[in-house]
Amino acid sequence: MTIFEAERTYPPLVLKGDNLACERGGRLVFDGLSFEARSGDILLVTGPNGSGKSTLLRLLAGLLEKSAGEVSLGGMAPEGEVSDYLLYAGHLDAVKGGLCVAENLAFWGALYGSAVPGAALDAALAVFALDHLADLPADVLSAGQKRRLGLARLALIERPLWLLDEPSVSLDAENAGRLARLIEAHRARGGIVLAATHADLGLGGVRRLDLGALASGAAA
Numbered sequence: 729m730t731i732f733e734a735e736r737t738y739p740p741l742v743l744k745g746d747n748l749a750c751e752r753g754g755r756l757v758f759d760g761l762s763f764e765a766r767s768g769d770i771l772l773v774t775g776p777n778g779s780g781k782s783t784l785l786r787l788l789a790g791l792l793e794k795s796a797g798e799v800s801l802g803g804m805a806p807e808g809e810v811s812d813y814l815l816y817a818g819h820l821d822a823v824k825g826g827l828c829v830a831e832n833l834a835f836w837g838a839l840y841g842s843a844v845p846g847a848a849l850d851a852a853l854a855v856f857a858l859d860h861l862a863d864l865p866a867d868v869l870s871a872g873q874k875r876r877l878g879l880a881r882l883a884l885i886e887r888p889l890w891l892l893d894e895p896s897v898s899l900d901a902e903n904a905g906r907l908a909r910l911i912e913a914h915r916a917r918g919g920i921v922l923a924a925t926h927a928d929l930g931l932g933g934v935r936r937l938d939l940g941a942l943a944s945g946a947a948a
């Protein structure tokens with residue numbers, strides 16, 4: 729069985745943002761932002777430059793403070809934290825240049841609390857066809873290769889809630905297709921995906937949260 733064929737493994741979850749507001753540098757980025765995403769949902773966070781897409785994902789990832797509103801994740805284990813359920817892939821890839829490609833992946837696996845068996849590492853490398861680059865120092869990778877390495881974490885670390893910031897930037901058509909298949913497989917397993925994007929990620933059945941429309945009260 730490949731990771732694309734894995735059976736549903738995640739519990740039913742509901743991520744809710746209620747009346748969220750966030751300020752950066754003393755300026756309000758958004759206000760009154762509410763949304764809901766359930767297991768199996770792909771929510772594309774759209775809107776013009778500066779509308780707050782990255783800000784929203786960082787807020788949900790716990791990397792920024794909200795100035796108002798509530799975030800909740802229903803369906804968690806009673807002792808769970810939202811951070812235990814999410815995987816954030818920011819637009820800067822978080823690649824460590826001094827480590828080789830395989831070491832980068834192993835590092836992330838350890839960071840998220842699990843030693844990575846060799847077979848799992850190989851499977852994650854294969855998802856974005858990074859096998860032949862496994863021993864290469866990450867700082868010599870091209871922009872698209874770094875992006876593929878950053879995204880390979882998604883195939884390695886088991887978390888139901890993916891927060892993806894511009895995941896398809898720098899990807900060629902073949903790798904954009906791999907990303908789409910990975911996201912589809914995550915959805916089939918009952919995962920939730922929030923992706924900030926200017927691109928059509930090549931996915932069917934998505935929902936949209938348009939931050940550009942928020943100013944006119946249309947986001948929900």
Ligand SMILES: Nc1ncnc2c1ncn2[C@@H]1O[C@H](COP(=O)(O)OP(=O)(O)OP(=O)(O)O)[C@@H](O)[C@H]1O
Nearest residue numbers: 752753757775776777778779780781782783784924
């Ligand atoms: N560190 C910061 N300090 C102050 N303001 C910031 C900071 N980071 C972002 N901002 C501001 O917050 C607003 C939202 O930025 P954000 O990066 O969330 O937008 P975005 O919708 O993701 O944009 P893009 O489409 O260009 O990626 C912008 O006006 C930006 O200038």
